[in-house]
Amino acid sequence: MQIVVLAEFAVASGGAEKVAVESARGLAEAGIDVTYIQAIDGPMDPLLDHARIRRITLGNTDIWARPAHRAAFSGLWDAGAATRLGAALDALPVRPDLIHLHQWTRSLSPSVFPILFARNLPVAVTAHDYFLACPNGVYYRFDRAEPCTLKPLSAPCIAAPCDGRTRLHKLVRVGRSMAQRATLKRRRLAVIHVCDASVARLGGLLQELDVTHYRVDNPVRVECQPPADPARGDAIAYVGRLTREKGADLVAEAAQAAGLPALFIGAGPLEDELRALPGVELVGWQAPEAVWTLLRRRARAIAAPSRWYETGPLTVYEALAHGIPVLASDRSGASDAVIDGVNGCSVSPDPDTLARAAALFRDDTRTARLGAAAHAGYWSCPMTLTKHADALIGVYERILAVPGTAVPSLRGAIRAS
Incomplete structure (x- = not known):
């Protein structure tokens, strides 16, 4: 063939x-x-x-x-x-x-x-x-x-x-x-x-x-390894191009409202705007291995609050494979994989709703439970x-x-x- x-x-x-x-x-x-x-x-x-x-x-x-x-x-x-x-x-x-x-x-x-x-x-x-x-x-x-x-x-x-x-x-x-x-x-x-x-x-x-x-x-090219421990993390994390349609600004607002730092891996037109906000850390683009080493240590959740009808954000599936819960937009293709209250939160990409969802990740017990379910659910049917x-x-x-x-x-x- x-x-x-x-x-x-x-x-x-x-x-x-x-x-x-x-x-x-x-x-x-x-x-x-x-x-x-x-x-x-x-x-x-x-x-x-x-x-x-x-x-x-x-x-x-x-x-x-x-x-x-x-x-x-x-x-x-x-x-x-x-x-x-x-x-x-x-x-x-x-x-x-x-x-x-x-x-x-x-x-x-x-x-x-x-x-x-x-x-x-x-x-x-x-x-x-x-x-x-x-x-x-x-x-x-x-x-x-x-x-x-x-x-x-x-x-x-x-x-x-x-x-x-x-x-x-x-x-x-x-x-x-x-x-x-x-x-x-x-x-x-x-x-x-x-x-x-x-x-x-x-x-x-x-x-x-x-x-x-x-x-x-x-x-999804992720090797199976023990799940991360998101309850030990400190930040709501975002990976990708820093644009408004992808909701990068929403991540900063939601994390701040929830009393958590916002960690951004990537670059884009919103970089200067985000850098000026309190509680925001930008580390630029990183090699894939470095990205997940950092996220497994720092992320309580990965946020992907797209305003547009994003089809298949790979970061969402990679996060689940690592055992990190996801805070996702219900407009995106991620809603196929993110079950609200089970392995993360699938919500409308508006500031108030996202802030309420981000606040849930302040609870260590809930965050650990969502992360464990994310890992178990993904590896029960991995997208290899x-x-x-x-x-x-x-x-x-x-x-x-x-x-x-x-x-x-x-x-x-x-x-x-």
Whole structure:
């Protein structure tokens, strides 16, 4: 079985890239031959160093690193990127069975979709966000700091000043979405969702397209070890980019109201604002090992109070695997895993509600109980790389199946190879 994994980066710098890289590795370890096509020049994650993984770089640049006028045109339709991708696919020594796309908005543009469909190959897309439907990708009103309720590409959507950057960015993204919708019409597309909420929400936004929906958990690469002791910690912790849509400011407010320090691991536009607040400690980005060494020592809970409909925040699942309870937004995909009062708190991302929830973690007995339940619950059904790869293979089998005929299991043949 030959699979092409197409992403814009080959390092696990963000959630989508991390899943793309780890999926490729998991598939290779399961016996699948993988070609990893990296659109933008850059470093390679060591996980891609495997005998069954072929790596190809297209040599693209980030669209928004170009001059504004060139970025606008490239964002709408990058013919050069499409040509390079087509040449790379045609040069493969073995025709792939399926192409699995993870990212296309930073350098590839909608121009890649006709290239993929022209090869008469099944195309699967993992929905790490809402770019398949929403121009700004997160179905969120940055101008109002609240989730969007508009129909994508409707007149009110086009007029809304909702982009997180500038009006130019919004106009380019509207044009890109229109071009993308036109290329996807009358084409069969498999969409792989990473949380239950995404199936319903994005599914409702894609009704005009011929889409089949699948559900596969993201992989979580955490070794099983004794649970942390969160009752010995001192802080409500946050890991990730420091932005308002992710609720970083809410963490600082809730921790202060609860009488607990707030520990931030990451960087972003709210850094100066947070640093000026009492009880806030910022340590910047850290290596993954250092992150969890610090959190196992300091965190009474991990907070992920996203204001937007975040699909699959990996930090939430990693925290549960370590035995650290989670204070999560009920708007995000984390609500699949966080059971209110059992392994953490799943609440509305508003200041008062979050402050009340954060105050619960001042109780050592409660915090210890939630942490122990988090660890036990996660490891009763862990989201391992092997399980993720097996689930993906099952989805690929279903996508490749011919309607009305029996499909032999590819997994058995793969495992035997």
